[in-house]
Amino acid sequence: MFVKNWMQPQKLSISSDALAVEAVTLISRNNLKMLPVVDNGRLRGVVHRRDLSEAATCVSESGNTCELDYFCNKLKVKDVMVRMPVTVSVDDSVEDVLMKGRKLTMSTFPVMDGDKVVGVLSDREIFVMLYKLLEVGHECTRITLKDVNIQEGTLTRILKIVEESGGALRAVFTVPEGRNGVARVVLRTGGKDSANLRKNLQDNGFCILEFKE
Numbered sequence: 001m002f003v004k005n006w007m008q009p010q011k012l013s014i015s016s017d018a019l020a021v022e023a024v025t026l027i028s029r030n031n032l033k034m035l036p037v038v039d040n041g042r043l044r045g046v047v048h049r050r051d052l053s054e055a056a057t058c059v060s061e062s063g064n065t066c067e068l069d070y071f072c073n074k075l076k077v078k079d080v081m082v083r084m085p086v087t088v089s090v091d092d093s094v095e096d097v098l099m100k101g102r103k104l105t106m107s108t109f110p111v112m113d114g115d116k117v118v119g120v121l122s123d124r125e126i127f128v129m130l131y132k133l134l135e136v137g138h139e140c141t142r143i144t145l146k147d148v149n150i151q152e153g154t155l156t157r158i159l160k161i162v163e164e165s166g167g168a169l170r171a172v173f174t175v176p177e178g179r180n181g182v183a184r185v186v187l188r189t190g191g192k193d194s195a196n197l198r199k200n201l202q203d204n205g206f207c208i209l210e211f212k213e
Helices: 020-030 049-062 065-073 094-104 123-133 154-164 194-203
Strands: 034-039 042-048 108-113 116-122 141-149 168-176 182-190 207-212
Touching: 020 034, 020 042, 020 049, 034 108, 034 116, 042 049, 042 108, 094 108, 094 123, 116 123, 141 154, 141 194, 154 168, 154 182, 154 194, 194 207
Parallel strands: none
Antiparallel strands: 034 042, 108 116, 141 182, 141 207, 168 182
């Protein structure tokens, strides 16, 4: 899975010389987590919804009219932006981005195509990806097998059991359990005789952790 196929296309940006309140408006109206700061087509930094919200809250709670005037009329994007932000490429894999995010404890990245910012990949897009992988909203049987020793032919064997039980496999993926070669196998299947499928999986030595129709 490549970033370019899962990112949120980035159509909005703001200049570093724009007022911070303009960034607040853009972010709020378009429900953004982050807004790229671009000058002359070049990424200069990013402003985050969280940082702007915290600054606005701090000013409003202080009750200081001078601070409020400065925030509304003088504070610029370049004063609050994150300079030289960590970016990812359209050609990076989603897996690599997840590893980078975990290492840096970050959940939002500007996506670059060469020198141009073209999108954003965040935990929001990852959530949507998981939503699609799990086929949320689709009518199917959801099965999770635990302690499966993944070897050559293991998944083929599971597929055969599903087909012989009258099921139609819609999706399958594995979740490592921290032991060498052992994983949970998550299945999404169609078909009406789910009781027969459950029995056949158990008869073939598979341990069912979850089974939901």
